[in-house]
Amino acid sequence: MSRTPLIEELEKSFLKKDVPRFNVGDTVRVQTRIIEGDKERTQAFTGTVIAKKGTGLSETFSLYRHAYGSNMERVFLLHSPRIAQIEVVRAGKVRRAKLYYMRGKSGKATKVRELFSSGGMPAVAINETSVSEVSVDETPKE
Numbered sequence: 001m002s003r004t005p006l007i008e009e010l011e012k013s014f015l016k017k018d019v020p021r022f023n024v025g026d027t028v029r030v031q032t033r034i035i036e037g038d039k040e041r042t043q044a045f046t047g048t049v050i051a052k053k054g055t056g057l058s059e060t061f062s063l064y065r066h067a068y069g070s071n072m073e074r075v076f077l078l079h080s081p082r083i084a085q086i087e088v089v090r091a092g093k094v095r096r097a098k099l100y101y102m103r104g105k106s107g108k109a110t111k112v113r114e115l116f117s118s119g120g121m122p123a124v125a126i127n128e129t130s131v132s133e134v135s136v137d138e139t140p141k142e
Helices: 003-014 123-137
Strands: 027-036 039-053 060-067 070-077 083-090
Touching (some): 039 070, 039 083
Antiparallel strands (some): 039 060
16 A cells, blocks of 8 residues: 555544635635633634645645735644634635735735625526426427
8 A cells, every 4th residue: 555545544534524615715714723821712814815725634725814004814724623613704706726916915906806606596407497397297289
């Protein structure tokens, strides 16, 4: 057995199951566990995903945020036990895999268009239903 499948098999037990799907350009709120002395609390960090890297246990994502006159960029391990929750605030529509050009910019220069999804059923399902109703229920009249 080669080394790679063995490592992947060991990593499977440490992977989180409840990780939401998000892409580069999405605005994400990450709740991290902070331990201060004998107390534990959660702290939120909200920002735009500018990069995703890696696979498996070493998968990371970078969040960028401009707040209070300063720019912040933070890299999180996706499957870290320090991350309590990841919540997608809004989906963004971008045409790049990495948004490094956002570094050092603020205000409208960091805007990402929002990706809107249709509220109802997908158009494909509606078309398939109507086609099956026509072909099954209606018989040609002569």
